[in-house]
Amino acid sequence: MSSDHNHAHNHAAGANEKSLRIALALTASFLVVQVIAGLMTQSLALLSDAAHMFTDAAALAIALAAIQIAKRPADKRRTFGYHRFEILAAAFNAMLLFMVAIYIVIEAWQRIFSPVQIESTGMLVVAVLGLVVNLISMRLLSQGKDSSLNVKGAYLEVWADMLGSVGVIIGALVIRFTGWGWVDSVVAVLIGLWVLPRTWVLLKSSLNILLEGVPEDLDIDAVERTILAVPGVLSIHDLHVWSLTSGKPSLTVHAVVDPVIDAETEVVPAIRRALIAAHGIAHSTVQCERVPCQPLPWDAHFEGHGHVEDQRAESGGSGVAHSHADHGHDQNHDHDHNSSASQKRDH
Helix, strand or coil: CCHHHHHHHHHHHHHHHHHHHHHHHHHHHHHHHHHHHHHHHCCHHHHHHHHHHHHHHHHHHHHHHHHHHHCCCCCCCCCCCCCCHHHHHHHHHHHHHHHHHHHHHHHHHHHHHCCCCCCHHHHHHHHHHHHHHHHHHHHHHHCCCCCCHHHHHHHHHHHHHHHHHHHHHHHHHHHHHHCCCHHHHHHHHHHHHHHHHHHHHHHHHHHHHHCCCCCCCCCHHHHHHHHHCCCCEEEEEEEEEEECCCCCEEEEEEEEECCCCCHHHHHHHHHHHHHHHHHCCCEEEEEEECCCCCCCHHHCCCCCCCCCCCCCCCCCCCEEEEEECCCCCCCCEEEEECCCCCCCCCC
């Protein structure tokens, strides 16, 4: 990788970090204003929108934290680095949002039977200011949303909150000219319902990564077909695909290889290239065998994909090969190891 490319990459990362910091400062400051105004005007819609703005602040903070933590290298205690912090923070954010949304729905239901006087003028002014803050934040984040998934996620959060601000403005205008105070509760519930589906998707995706499930954008059957299509691969078993964090999938697999083909110099590099090209899986560990190995006790109850046995496999030596390529680094690391009992890993 050239020094010019490195300089451009670092410059883009620095620009994204600066935009995130400014957007976070604006959003967090106005969040405090919105909560105070919601309590003073007794507008549940404003409080609901404040809860949504909290998701924006959390998303911005998570994006910033991910940039900072990703700079820390892996060590002997955390050989995968610190990327999973982003997932833990996202799961915490989602659970907190669920509690806030439940509170808003309960409060809205109670207000139907015990209406309160809504100060529509203050509600309108704060909602308009919130819309302005969202538009400024969107402008700041728009420059980096196509080059960073973190920035893109934060941009989408702010965009959704902008729609919430529009809803509060409409509700304030309706209350001001009609006196229908119940509209405030309706707007609050609608904003809560707008937040909940995205919150559930965020929580579901986070839990899937924490449970080391197959990444949602990968088809494990297609991955299996890709490996089996490599010349020399007779069958595969113990295929596992998971993700360390969003956008960083990993794979381990045992491949039964034709004995007339050299596994380390021909099969493994071919599998590695195919996985990167077809599925973007840059971190793969491949164990080559002449006959399928026996699963470990903890694997005995697992019925996964890729347990396809071919009677053409002949007995003989086995080899373990590990390939690791990371698009985000200057170098690709490929490690090929000779077989031994201590080197075999069953996943």
